[in-house]
Structure formats: structure tokens, C-alpha cells
Amino acid sequence: MKIALLGYGKMGKTIERLALEKGHSVVFKSSIDSSEGNFEDAEVAIEFSSPEAAVKNISKALEARIPVVSGTTGWLEKYDEMVKLCEKRNGSFISASNFSIGVNLFFSINEYAAKLMAPWKEYNVSVEEIHHLEKKDAPSGTAITIAEGILKHSNKKNWKLNTSEENSLNIIAKREEDVKGTHLVSYDSEIDTISFVHEAHSREGFAKGAILAAEWLKDKKGIFTMKDVLRIDEF
Ligand SMILES: NC(=O)C1=CN([C@@H]2O[C@H](COP(=O)(O)OP(=O)(O)OC[C@H]3O[C@@H](n4cnc5c(N)ncnc54)[C@H](O)[C@@H]3O)[C@@H](O)[C@H]2O)C=CC1
Numbered sequence: 001m002k003i004a005l006l007g008y009g010k011m012g013k014t015i016e017r018l019a020l021e022k023g024h025s026v027v028f029k030s031s032i033d034s035s036e037g038n039f040e041d042a043e044v045a046i047e048f049s050s051p052e053a054a055v056k057n058i059s060k061a062l063e064a065r066i067p068v069v070s071g072t073t074g075w076l077e078k079y080d081e082m083v084k085l086c087e088k089r090n091g092s093f094i095s096a097s098n099f100s101i102g103v104n105l106f107f108s109i110n111e112y113a114a115k116l117m118a119p120w121k122e123y124n125v126s127v128e129e130i131h132h133l134e135k136k137d138a139p140s141g142t143a144i145t146i147a148e149g150i151l152k153h154s155n156k157k158n159w160k161l162n163t164s165e166e167n168s169l170n171i172i173a174k175r176e177e178d179v180k181g182t183h184l185v186s187y188d189s190e191i192d193t194i195s196f197v198h199e200a201h202s203r204e205g206f207a208k209g210a211i212l213a214a215e216w217l218k219d220k221k222g223i224f225t226m227k228d229v230l231r232i233d234e235f
């Protein structure tokens with residue numbers, strides 16, 4: 001598979017290493033101030049850049065009729081615009097807040113727990129995420145997906161960052177040196193706490209999932225999610 005890497009930072013470089021190990025080739029790569037290779041040669045684009053660059057990068061791939069896998073977080077208010085462009089171009093698009101298999105299983109565990117906990121009003125639920133100091137967005141995209149899973153089954157109205165409002169689901173975002181990505185869901189009562197956590201030990205899980213998504217998407221048309229790729233049923 002011939003890959004274009006739109007964004008060649010921590011994720012782009014990890015994806016390149018693992019993709020080459022799998023026998024794929026990287027025919028184009030771009031950063032904020034440089035690019036090399038020939039974009040039109042790509043069979044699929046993998047996009048991990050920044051909240052400001054994501055829409056431009058995804059549009060570039062869709063306009064060129066190159067299937068695109070996007071992992072960038074913090075731009076999702078423009079998601080519907082990208083879906084419309086994909087439909088107009090009869091293209092192929094997957095966006096996910098987290099491509100690791102473990103986190104996608106965690107999303108289902110989270111929804112199951114939210115459904116199970118819904119009648120037990122003495123428990124207050126919260127989400128905490130911890131990431132490295134360079135991360136631009138807060139809360140993380142993964143924390144937002146987790147919060148959306150909880151809100152499907154909860155009587156809380158919305159999620160908010162660092163809130164003590166009873167009607168809102170509190171997301172706590174922490175930034176610490178070199179943390180690859182930790183997400184914790186806690187149900188607290190006066191009597192006890194139930195919590196479950198996903199901790200990424202490296203960026204390889206995100207990168208492997210993105211390559212898997214690209215292999216899966218390459219010869220398909222439409223807009224998909226990681227649940228389609230991994231065949232995980234909706235709750
Ligand atoms: N969905 C997932 O599984 C994962 C998502 N991410 C997300 O992916 C994104 C990238 O993460 P990292 O590689 O760690 O970041 P990074 O900062 O190491 O790399 C970002 C890359 O994007 C480029 N870039 C930044 N601003 C740009 C602009 N305005 N125009 C063009 N290129 C630009 C940079 O030059 C660099 O090559 C972030 O949004 C992060 O939250 C990160 C890990 C996993």
C-alpha cells in the first residue's frame with residue numbers, strides 16, 4: 001500500500017516505521033513547513049497533524065480522491081463539513097479519536113458500565129485524562145468519546161472540563177511529562193469507588209490501528225468508524 005503521511009510528527013514517524021516493517025511504502029509526507037514525495041501517487045492518506053491543519057489536510061485528500069484515515073483531535077466541530085465533502089466526492093473517510101484496539105474495546109466496556117450504573121444514582125461518574133505536555137487540545141478526543149458514551153445512558157445534560165456542576169459530566173485533563181495517553185472512568189459514592197483505566201504504554205497501538213484502518217479502507221467507498229474496522233457492535 002502506498003501511503004501519504006499528512007503530518008509527520010510523533011505519530012507520523014511511528015506510523016512510517018511500522019508501515020515500512022509491514023511492507024508498505026510512504027510516497028509522500030508533510031509537516032507544517034515542508035513536504036516531500038508525490039501526493040498523487042498515494043493509495044491512502046493517513047492524517048495526524050494539528051487541530052488547525054486537519055480540515056485542510058482531509059479536504060486535500062478527498063479532493064484528490066485518495067481515501068483518508070484521520071486521527072487528529074480537536075477539530076470535530078467541522079466533522080459534518082468533511083462528511084459532506086466525502087459524499088460529494090464519492091470518497092472514503094475514517095476519523096477516530098483513538099485508533100488503538102485497546103481503547104476501542106474500552107469504549108464498549110465504558111458504554112456497558114454506563115448502562116449498568118444508570119439506575120444507581122448514589123454514584124457520581126467522572127472522566128480523567130492524562131497526556132504529555134505538548135498536547136494542544138483538552139480534553140482529549142478520547143475523553144470526549146468516552147463522555148459521549150456515558151451521556152447516552154446518564155441523566156447528565158452534557159460534559160464540561162473541570163466542572164463541579166451536578167448536571168454536567170466532569171472531565172479532568174492533566175498534562176504530565178511523556179505520558180502517551182491515560183484515560184480513567186470513575187463512579188464514586190460515599191461508600192466506595194468503581195473505576196477502570198486504559199493506559200497506553202507507547203504510541204504503537206495508535207499507529208497500528210491507523211495502519212489497519214488504512215488497509216481496510218483503501219478499496220472501500222463511504223464514511224466509516226473504527227467500530228466498522230474492528231467489527232465491534234454498537235451498544
Ligand atoms: N486518534 C488517535 O489514535 C491519536 C490521535 N492523536 C492526535 O494526532 C495529532 C498529532 O499528534 P502527534 O503526532 O503526537 O503531534 P506532533 O505535534 O508530534 O506532530 C504534528 C505534525 O503535524 C504538523 N502540523 C502541525 N500544524 C500544522 C499545520 N498548521 N499545517 C500543516 N502541518 C501541521 C507538524 O509539523 C507535525 O508534522 C494530535 O491531534 C493528537 O491529538 C495522537 C495520537 C493518537
Ligand SMILES: O=C(O)C1=N[C@H](C(=O)O)C[C@H](O)C1
Pocket residue numbers: 073097098131135136139140141142143180181182
Ligand atoms: O495527543 C495525543 O498524544 C493523543 N491524542 C488522542 C486524543 O486526544 O484522545 C489519542 C491519544 O490519547 C493520544
